Amino acid sequence: MLNVGKIEEGFVLDHMNAGESLRIYHDLKLDELDCTVAMIMNAKSEKMGKKDILKVECPIDMLDLDVLGFIDHKITVNVIKDGEIVEKKRLYLPKEIKNVIKCKNPRCITSIEQELDHIFVLTDPANETYRCKYCEETYSRI
């Protein structure tokens, strides 16, 4: 059994689909932060069979949970302070996401306008559908 020690302050992101943690590491831009990250892959899970876990040691206001809600709102977020879980956060699909995904429509203004943010707006929560704010191109997560 592989053991990874407790963290004093930060987040434990649990119940990620097995194999997803590396992508989420990059999506959360953890490589750009000055913090220690432990990535546990293929851990046994009663609920999921196999799962990934990310432990991030950082001040708790450092992570953009909106992005995490977009990536996978079923992830469990445990907030850790003084080595204890102080809060379990529920994630929601964010109403708007900025610069997480890019619009793939070659006719969209985002393809040529300098430094224009790529913004997607949640238009159909039931089907988890986002549309580009500018050209309304669909990005469907299902």
Add this chain to the structure above:
Amino acid sequence: MRHLMSPMDFSVEELENLMDLAEDIQNVPAKYAHKCDGRILATCFYEPSTRTRLSFESAMLRLGGKVLGFATADSSSAAKGESVSDTIRIISSYADICAMRHPKEGAPMVAASKSWIPVINAGDGGHQHPTQTLTDLMTIRSLKGSLSDMTIGLCGDLKFGRTVHSLINALIRYENVSFVFISPPELRIPDYIREDVLIKNNIPFKEVIKLDDVMPELDILYMTRVQRERFFNEEDYVRLKDFYILNKEKMSLAKKDMMVLHPLPRVNEISVEVDDDERAMYFKQVRYGMFIRMALILTLLELV
């Protein structure tokens, strides 16, 4: 300050007010001839258009205002690589209102977010063309008396035709409107219109390939052109461009009071022999377009 990006930016009530104003302008033009004295409209057209640009310019001139602008991207600073955001900031210093056409979808929205003056989307790629929709609504209301209780047939390119998508979205807000979509299988309405707009709102519709079969049931026939610029593949364009041609023979199957509309320019999807038919309304439609643009300019400049 308000902009116009999509026909859905206006509520049904606001649209009614706009069309009432356009009707009054049409009936008593002298009352409005100096409403825009001292005001300037900038027409920023990054892709060629004669009808829409001249319609905007004529609208502003008839209101007593002046116009400036460019008619192609080559003759603007876009050719030097200037962004839309920068261009609109410059235009905002020179003009009081701007009508923008751009081949890139969402460009007028970017402009509106940086602009100090009202921006009107005069067509952005295959996305939106709100003033064409306002024109269509104005024409139907003026000639039919109302926007409710009708069966409207939309024929031709229903996949890339932005005017078609906007018109469907606008018309479902009125009572007892049903649709007949006539197109080759390759140019059917997109799934999101079928599912998210029509099925979700319980709007009656059917999709057919042959125009002749449905002619007798239509109150309005809205013809569209298969547009070369929307195809990435020339072969597909050549194969589909002449799929429908409306002629006298087909018109003989239609109701006596059916109306034929077309956003123009037509190529050969309506035979010239139909032009003399009293049900051909597409040239009248152009004039309604100018009146509704006059009403829009006055409304956005808050001169009403």
